[in-house]
Amino acid sequence: MNIPGPEPRTDGGVGAISAAGGLHNYQRWLHAEYGPVVRFQLPGAETVVSVADPVLLEATAHINKRPERLFDFLAPFFEAGNLQVLPVDEHTPLRRLLLSVLAGRPSHERHFARFTAMATALADRWAEQADREPVALQKDLTALTLRMICEYALGGEAPDPDGVVAAFEEVLTEYLGRLYEVAAPDAGEDRSERAARALAHLRSTVDLIVSAHGSADGTDKSGTDKSDLIGALVEAGEGPARIRDTVMMSLLAAHHTTGVAVSWTLHLLGSHPEAAERVADELERELGDRAAPGYRDLRRLTYLDMVLKESMRLYPPGPYGARETTETVTLGDYEIPAGATVFYPFWAVHMNPDHWPEPEKFRPERFTPEEVAKRPRLAYIPFGLGPRSCEGAALAMVEAELVLAVLLKRFRFVPVPGHEVVPIERFVLWAADDIRMTVSPRT
Structure with a gap:
């Protein structure tokens, strides 16, 4: 059976995406118009099916x-190969290693006090x-979550934390500018040169920290x-370039997502x-006079x-993902050929009325254990799905809940x-002119 979708356009679909106000909006329109499985055009891909x-x-x-x-736009970001598209035999052991750290309670507890201090400093400023x-x-x-992930990924050992943050912002502005063709006021050779210097500074900073741990041949000197x-x-014996790349990828993936x-x-x-x-009542009940939760308190903040x-359902930080089939895949009445791009429209999945009644409404009670048990496993996928899902999901939830607890206890x-x-799409689901709010003390 032919997969439904709009008629092909000579511009490769660019005009339709632009007219919709971005790919995130276009996806929602496509599925509202054509159903749960849609064929559409996407620059840089031949056969694209969204589910x-x-x-x-x-x-x-x-x-x-x-x-x-x-993912070609990220290739210059890495030295030892684009980590976003590593082949399976390289990706699987790296993923296993990343999960052993990022998803582990020891690493969350190790950095929790510094995360709390950073969140409290922002609250003091507000x-x-x-x-x-x-x-x-x-x-x-x-800006806060960039500092938090720098603390995490660099172990608090960066000699100039503010310089690291500024350098990463310089690099990110350049690479996202290329992706979205956004011209900065100082666009041109100067900006590219500054980004190259900033990238070199980040890599040399990681090298200094690696040398403090031991040699990159796996000989550990610090226990x-x-x-x-x-x-x-x-310890895993990764080479210097791969270590630098992995740290950079961690900064890239975790920076904007948690903050937004x-x-x-x-x-x-x-x-x-x-x-x-x-x-606020829950925070008062569980924390009492304490201004911030401890790590163990988070589990009680249900x-x-x-x-x-529910917020990440309505506004998933990353609005979509993509995979490439290596064999024919059957989706209901449809067959997807090998070599096709399968598009994961997270926002459209989260707004599917078959599984989310009145999907536009904000209802946190959708996430009681009883309600969760009624839905298919993949009805909620803010961190993606499968073997390429976000390794930092558990860390992101700890950071986000901590920051929210500190701010909502106080303001x-x-x-x-x-x-x-x-909402607009700028690598993450961003707000076009930020989100401006007045804060007032609860006490």
Whole structure:
């Protein structure tokens, strides 16, 4: 059976995506118009099939290959090969190593106190401007989460943390500018040269930290453990270039995603004050006079957890993903040939009314254990699915819940009147003119 979809266009689909206001919006329109399985055009890919039905997605969950052309823009970022499209035999052991660190409780506990100090410092700064000028949530929170992931990935050992953060922002601006063809005011050779210098600075910083752990041939000099990302890479015998690449990928993947997840959550709570008060009541009940939770407290913040998950359903930080079939895949009545790009429209999956009644509404109670048990496993996929899903998912949830707890224990958030929040896609689901809110102390 032929897969439904719009008629092919001579521009390769660029015009349709642009007219919809971006690929994230185009995906939602496609599935509303043509159903759960859609064929469409995407620059850089030949056969593209998008799947928004969580039951049908199960047939694709084993796929362990990403389409290389769609990730070409990141290739210059890496030295030892584009980590986003590593072949299976290289990717599988690296993923296993990353999960042993990123998903492990020891590494979360090791960095939790520093994460708490960073979140508290932001809250202190916001307290100084409370009730006066609005805060720009995404600007401040992505800066916070970049500092947090630098602390995590570099072990707090970077000689100039602020310089590392500035260098990474320089690199990220250049590479995302290439992807979205956004011209900076100083676009041109100067910007490219600055980005190249910043990238070299980041790599040399990682080299200094690696040398402190031991030689990159696996000879460990510091008794590293599995809570230390660089130490684990050194211990596994990874070469210097692969270690640098892996640290850079961790910064890239974790920087914007956690910050925007927290931003969208505060945005939704600002327009749902009853939910915000319920979170505050839970924090008061569980934390008492303490301004921040301990690591073990997070498991008791069940309503905060539901609020964050519902926010990531409505505004998934990464709005989509992609895989490439290596054999024919059957999806219901359709057959997807080998070599096709299978598109995962996370936002459209999360808005599928068959599994999310009144999907546009903010309802944290959708994530009670009883409600979760009623839905297909892949109805909620903010961190992707299968063997290429996000290795840092558990770490991201710890960071996000900690930051939310610190901020919501201390402040009320009120939307700025007249400020329109428009989701756009800039590698993550961003807000076009940030999310501006007024903060006021709870006490």
